[in-house]
Amino acid sequence: MYSEASCIAVEKESQKHSKKWKKVSVIFTLTIIIFSVYFLSIDTDSDNLANFYEIFIYATNPFIKDTDHDGLSDGYEVYIKTDPRKNWRQQLNEDAIKSALSKYFREQVSQLAKTLKGKTLEETAWNILKWVGENIEYNEQKAKKTVQELNTPLETITLKKGICADYALLTAALLLEAGVNTVYIIVVYTPTQGHVAAAIVVNNETYVLDQQIPPVPYENYEHHLAINGIKPVNKVKAYKISLDERKEPVVTLIDPQHLPQADRKLKYSQLIDIIIKVLRKYNPQLTWDPELKEAARRVLECHIQEIISGKDLECRLLLPPSYFSGVVHTVYFTAMYLSQDFAYYWVSDSMERWFQITIDAKKYTKICIVLDTIKTQKGEKVLVAICLANKF
Ligand SMILES: [Ca+2]
Ligand SMILES: [Ca+2]
Numbered sequence: 117m118y119s120e121a122s123c124i125a126v127e128k129e130s131q132k133h134s135k136k137w138k139k140v141s142v143i144f145t146l147t148i149i150i151f152s153v154y155f156l157s158i159d160t161d162s163d164n165l166a167n168f169y170e171i172f173i174y175a176t177n178p179f180i181k182d183t184d185h186d187g188l189s190d191g192y193e194v195y196i197k198t199d200p201r202k203n204w205r206q207q208l209n210e211d212a213i214k215s216a217l218s219k220y221f222r223e224q225v226s227q228l229a230k231t232l233k234g235k236t237l238e239e240t241a242w243n244i245l246k247w248v249g250e251n252i253e254y255n256e257q258k259a260k261k262t263v264q265e266l267n268t269p270l271e272t273i274t275l276k277k278g279i280c281a282d283y284a285l286l287t288a289a290l291l292l293e294a295g296v297n298t299v300y301i302i303v304v305y306t307p308t309q310g311h312v313a314a315a316i317v318v319n320n321e322t323y324v325l326d327q328q329i330p331p332v333p334y335e336n337y338e339h340h341l342a343i344n345g346i347k348p349v350n351k352v353k354a355y356k357i358s359l360d361e362r363k364e365p366v367v368t369l370i371d372p373q374h375l376p377q378a379d380r381k382l383k384y385s386q387l388i389d390i391i392i393k394v395l396r397k398y399n400p401q402l403t404w405d406p407e408l409k410e411a412a413r414r415v416l417e418c419h420i421q422e423i424i425s426g427k428d429l430e431c432r433l434l435l436p437p438s439y440f441s442g443v444v445h446t447v448y449f450t451a452m453y454l455s456q457d458f459a460y461y462w463v464s465d466s467m468e469r470w471f472q473i474t475i476d477a478k479k480y481t482k483i484c485i486v487l488d489t490i491k492t493q494k495g496e497k498v499l500v501a502i503c504l505a506n507k508f
Contacts, residue, residue, distance in 0.1 A: 283327045298358045442480065445473045481507075
């Protein structure tokens with residue numbers, strides 16, 4: 117039972133309801149839109165990347181600052197053009213080099229780099245390689261693992277140990293922070309393993325900075341690796357790294373054959389001059405005395421015989437009549453590492469290590485040096501006899 121009038125009233129009531137719902141839905145939609153626009157425009161996780169970019173452009177997590185948990189925020193990765201969704205620590209490649217050598221990670225070792233900076237590129241490189249060799253230990257345990265996560269330069273310093281890639285990245289970071297414009301990362305492959313080291317170019321010659329002093333001239337690097345059991349090398353990759361105006365690394369893969377190579381081999385006569393120059397820092401009165409040559413030569417030849425025969429021959433110094441005291445020190449250098457650019461630093465360093473020579477250099481006034489080479493399984497060695505004496 118209903119009247120027409122009540123029917124119209126119901127219809128009106130329902131129209132009213134529908135209008136109300138429409139209004140609610142419009143407001144709701146508008147709120148969603150406004151909220152969405154607002155949400156997309158803000159940077160929820162404060163990584164310098166607005167949520168819009170995180171969701172629609174880079175597919176990163178807008179609530180996690182560092183989506184791939186590799187130590188670099190999403191925004192910073194976009195800034196330096198690395199993949200914010202791929203952890204650089206998993207594999208040494210262009211992205212990993214860019215990340216590990218980013219300004220952000222380099223600044224963490226900047227103070228140390230400043231203390232190692234020398235007056236010349238050679239001195240800086242020497243100081244850095246020496247520091248790394250003395251302070252970082254090879255991480256045998258990590259080397260045995262199937263998955264080896266790369267470390268940042270600071271992490272390697274803090275841990276005091278690392279594998280070859282950690283050494284290379286730390287060395288490269290210190291070089292860049294010490295003001296070296298261009299550094300290289302050299303990757304070599306044998307059928308069973310890989311090896312990584314840093315490198316620089318000095319006087320148009322490439323030197324590999326591989327965990328320990330001295331730097332290795334690039335043309336001798338394969339031989340150096342073979343001595344250390346890394347052979348045969350069947351592939352080499354070289355990355356060139358320089359910094360852009362923002363001080364961020366620009367990494368390019370180059371043909372290793374394009375690494376500069378000049379003949380910077382040290383002449384042995386130059387080695388004698390360098391040893392005298394270094395010893396005169398301890399005693400400026402030292403004068404060259406050719407009369408001691410024969411005596412020094414006899415001791416040197418005796419030492420060579422000792423090495424060849426493996427017997428102790430009790431090599432003694434026999435001084436010429438007019439001398440009242442003297443001593444001979446026999447030292448050796450591996451020939452393939454002797455270069456014009458680093459010999460001075462190597463000799464200085466060696467004299468400090470064999471400090472008895474520097475003590476004796478202060479005691480005597482006459483000096484004479486002779487040298488000879490000897491072939492060993494590990495390559496040619498330069499044997500040097502340093503004779504110091506006093507004359508009546
Ligand atoms: Ca963000
Ligand atoms: Ca990251």
